[in-house]
Amino acid sequence: MGIEMPLKVAEVIEANTTEFTAQCYELYQAPPFGSLVKTSTAPVEIYGIIYNTTTGSIDPGRRPLARGKEESKEEDIYRIHPQFSSLFRTECNVLVVGYNEEGRIHHYLPPHPAHIHSFVYQCSDEEVYQFSQSLDFLSLILASQGKSPVPVEELLAASLRYASRTHPERGEFLITAGRELTLLLSKEVNCLSTILKRIQGE
Amino acid sequence: MNKNMHYEEQEDLRLGIVTGGSLTRGLDVKLDNTDLIEDVSVGTYVTIAGERHHFLGMITDISLEMVDPMLSINPPDLSNPFLSRVLNGTIIYGKLHILPQLTLSGSAASLLEGPQQVKTIPSHFAMVRQASEQDIARAFGEEDEKHIYIGNPLDMETKVCLDVSRLIERSNGIFGKSGTGKTFLTRILLAEMVQRGNAVNLIFDMHNEYGWMSTSESGYEVKALKQLFPSRVAVFTLDEQSSSRRGVSTDFVVEIGYDEIEPEDISILQETLNITDKGIELVYELHEHYGKKWLDRFLSQSVQETQEELEQRIEVHRGTLQALRRSLSQLKRLHFLVSEARQNSVASLLAYLNRKMNVVLEFGRYRDNILAYVLVANMLTRRIHDSYVRRKEQAMGESADEPVPLIITIEEAHKFLNSSVASQTIFGTIAREMRKYNVTLLVIDQRPGSIDEEVMSQIGTKMSCLLDNEKDIDSVLTGIHGKSDLKVVLSRLETKQQALIFGHAVPMPIVVRVKTYGTPDSYEHYGSITPTRAKLETEDIDDLWG
Numbered sequence: 001m002g003i004e005m006p007l008k009v010a011e012v013i014e015a016n017t018t019e020f021t022a023q024c025y026e027l028y029q030a031p032p033f034g035s036l037v038k039t040s041t042a043p044v045e046i047y048g049i050i051y052n053t054t055t056g057s058i059d060p061g062r063r064p065l066a067r068g069k070e071e072s073k074e075e076d077i078y079r080i081h082p083q084f085s086s087l088f089r090t091e092c093n094v095l096v097v098g099y100n101e102e103g104r105i106h107h108y109l110p111p112h113p114a115h116i117h118s119f120v121y122q123c124s125d126e127e128v129y130q131f132s133q134s135l136d137f138l139s140l141i142l143a144s145q146g147k148s149p150v151p152v153e154e155l156l157a158a159s160l161r162y163a164s165r166t167h168p169e170r171g172e173f174l175i176t177a178g179r180e181l182t183l184l185l186s187k188e189v190n191c192l193s194t195i196l197k198r199i200q201g202e
Numbered sequence: 203m204n205k206n207m208h209y210e211e212q213e214d215l216r217l218g219i220v221t222g223g224s225l226t227r228g229l230d231v232k233l234d235n236t237d238l239i240e241d242v243s244v245g246t247y248v249t250i251a252g253e254r255h256h257f258l259g260m261i262t263d264i265s266l267e268m269v270d271p272m273l274s275i276n277p278p279d280l281s282n283p284f285l286s287r288v289l290n291g292t293i294i295y296g297k298l299h300i301l302p303q304l305t306l307s308g309s310a311a312s313l314l315e316g317p318q319q320v321k322t323i324p325s326h327f328a329m330v331r332q333a334s335e336q337d338i339a340r341a342f343g344e345e346d347e348k349h350i351y352i353g354n355p356l357d358m359e360t361k362v363c364l365d366v367s368r369l370i371e372r373s374n375g376i377f378g379k380s381g382t383g384k385t386f387l388t389r390i391l392l393a394e395m396v397q398r399g400n401a402v403n404l405i406f407d408m409h410n411e412y413g414w415m416s417t418s419e420s421g422y423e424v425k426a427l428k429q430l431f432p433s434r435v436a437v438f439t440l441d442e443q444s445s446s447r448r449g450v451s452t453d454f455v456v457e458i459g460y461d462e463i464e465p466e467d468i469s470i471l472q473e474t475l476n477i478t479d480k481g482i483e484l485v486y487e488l489h490e491h492y493g494k495k496w497l498d499r500f501l502s503q504s505v506q507e508t509q510e511e512l513e514q515r516i517e518v519h520r521g522t523l524q525a526l527r528r529s530l531s532q533l534k535r536l537h538f539l540v541s542e543a544r545q546n547s548v549a550s551l552l553a554y555l556n557r558k559m560n561v562v563l564e565f566g567r568y569r570d571n572i573l574a575y576v577l578v579a580n581m582l583t584r585r586i587h588d589s590y591v592r593r594k595e596q597a598m599g600e601s602a603d604e605p606v607p608l609i610i611t612i613e614e615a616h617k618f619l620n621s622s623v624a625s626q627t628i629f630g631t632i633a634r635e636m637r638k639y640n641v642t643l644l645v646i647d648q649r650p651g652s653i654d655e656e657v658m659s660q661i662g663t664k665m666s667c668l669l670d671n672e673k674d675i676d677s678v679l680t681g682i683h684g685k686s687d688l689k690v691v692l693s694r695l696e697t698k699q700q701a702l703i704f705g706h707a708v709p710m711p712i713v714v715r716v717k718t719y720g721t722p723d724s725y726e727h728y729g730s731i732t733p734t735r736a737k738l739e740t741e742d743i744d745d746l747w748g
């Protein structure tokens with residue numbers, strides 16, 4: 001097995017203990033919703049889950065205008081105005097769900113938040129597999145309820161679907177995760193059934 | 203880690219974990235998986251691995267639980283395998299109710315002490331698994347000279363044994379409604395006791411079932427004691443004709459002289475003979491006046507004569523005398539009653555018992571005749587008890603040997619032991635004085651609810667087949683730990699050949715499938731266990747003294 005270079009995708013531009021915001025190097029090239037990323041802030045690597053992605057104007061004062069009235073294809077807009085790609089940016093909000101210290105994964109919040117300008121890498125399948133050996137991150141996600149504009153059920157379901165792809169026994173993994181969620185959400189049956197519906201088809 | 207080894211090996215039998223409860227109310231156990239629910243049944247045993255002890259407990263209830271009542275309004279679709287696996291054992295789960303009974307301790311020192319009655323409970327989330335055959339065997343002991351194999355637990359092949367020495371220490375009871383197997387269970391117990399010889403039995407055999415052959419409900423013939431142990435069992439009969447017609451080889455024909463009947467014998471028959479309180483007073487007066495011959499005189503002479511003779515003592519109404527005479531005339535229909543008996547039945551009964559011969563007294567054509575049964579059983583028992591009291595007292599004064607423990611078996615026990623007569627009859631006395639004079643009872647009854655409460659509380663070991671009357675169930679379970687739990691168990695027994703056994707001779711209540719009696723191989727066992735050598739020697743010495 002060759003050493004896979006981790007895929008560098010973004011850079012931290014704002015951070016606190018529970019989350020950080022990263023700007024993607026490429027417009028629209030954010031890691032998928034619910035996927036696992038990491039950022040290195042020596043001596044630890046902080047793991048996070050993408051919970052919200054926004055694309056907008058670099059200058060908050062200037063809103064983009066609609067440009068495609070005369071064009072037949074959307075790509076033509078960017079072809080005609082190549083500068084647009086650098087006027088907009090894509091940002092991700094990342095929920096901190098653990099960290100890695102000297103090769104040991106902890107599923108709780110790190111001692112310090114990420115530094116600004118830390119690089120953000122997309123985790124490899126192997127890392128996702130290792131990280132999701134424990135399902136404690138589910139309770140950290142649940143605790144973020146209300147923070148993001150995205151319903152927490154959606155985030156839970158997306159992160160489980162994403163992680164499940166790396167497990168050879170995908171169905172078993174989802175059942176175990178489902179049972180864990182059932183215990184966490186035993187008092188919120190409606191919320192639970194929403195999530196279960198979203199992961200059962202996998 | 204080490205001490206749990208044994209239990210970890212059997213991980214596959216794991217049922218769930220303890221989630222709460224108390225010693226008196228019992229423990230709640232959450233099943234790991236609802237699928238297990240249909241594999242467990244009330245009356246079976248579980249073991250619980252506590253920190254320092256292992257506990258044995260009985261499943262007394264099974265229920266379905268859910269964490270959120272919302273689920274019953276909007277039930278999940280459990281036919282979906284994913285949902286079913288996610289939800290089972292998490293927010294919907296099965297719950298067992300367990301009555302803790304014994305601690306099987308883990309340490310080597312306490313292994314020697316054997317199982318102890320529970321005095322504490324396991325801690326939270328202790329692991330619960332189905333009891334193994336070894337766990338049950340450890341609690342009930344192996345079948346041997348000192349342990350009677352009576353049957354098997356539900357769903358298990360382990361033998362459930364009764365401790366013989368504890369069994370004969372107290373009076374015992376066999377209950378259950380008609381046709382549930384009381385007589386079969388009694389035959390098993392008697393046969394086991396006869397073959398061990400720790401006690402001698404006197405059986406008042408109302409239905410002619412214990413001495414010789416009888417037919418089971420399903421039509422096959424069942425052997426009884428005399429056939430199994432010809433040299434250790436004697437059959438006495440009240441009706442020689444009936445016995446010989448049935449091919450029974452009898453040892454003694456019982457006759458009872460009118461002069462042997464005492465006022466007390468009549469007084470317990472007050473209801474059966476329909477005698478008023480005044481009438482009973484009169485019986486005592488007659489006895490006072492005429493002495494031993496009172497009954498014969500009263501029945502043979504005219505009412506007028508009696509009235510005149512009594513007038514010197516007391517004033518009596520002719521009406522009372524006439525009514526009493528009518529009642530007592532019913533005794534004339536009992537042909538074993540004679541003016542004077544040719545042989546003294548009590549003396550020969552005692553002679554057999556002293557030689558450690560077990561005696562079955564057949565009622566022949568008087569089967570189901572309550573008058574005959576109560577009269578004879580009460581009269582004979584009273585005399586025998588007198589003799590035991592005398593001998594026991596002599597033994598205390600060291601001028602004689604202790605009498606061999608005697609067990610008297612009576613059917614329809616409530617006739618002798620209901621609250622209105624228990625205080626007067628000899629049976630009430632025996633039940634209450636425990637084994638002070640080496641005499642105890644084996645009572646068999648369909649209606650334990652009619653037996654006097656105090657007498658019930660003195661019964662050491664109770665073996666109950668199915669009962670469905672609330673009052674009967676209540677009376678059988680009086681005073682037991684976890685009564686309401688065991689009620690469920692008792693009323694769920696099979697209609698035949700299953701019994702809940704609890705009390706002095708077993709370490710904890712247990713439901714058994716009573717072993718089968720009546721098949722050729724069931725008899726093979728008898729004769730395999732013989733009285734111990736020492737006992738035989740004393741028997742021989744007794745014989746020398748005659």
Ligand SMILES: Nc1ncnc2c1ncn2[C@@H]1O[C@H](COP(=O)(O)OP(=O)(O)OP(=O)(O)O)[C@@H](O)[C@H]1O
Pocket residue numbers: 378379380381382383384385386387417418419420648698699716717718719720
């Ligand atoms: N241990 C057993 N072995 C074999 N058969 C049994 C056993 N127990 C019960 N049975 C069956 O059940 C029938 C009824 O049992 P039994 O005569 O002992 O009932 P009972 O309780 O004494 O009834 P009753 O109150 O009417 O006297 C028997 O005829 C026999 O067929």
Ligand SMILES: [Mg+2]
Pocket residue numbers: 384385386
């Ligand atoms: Mg019977």
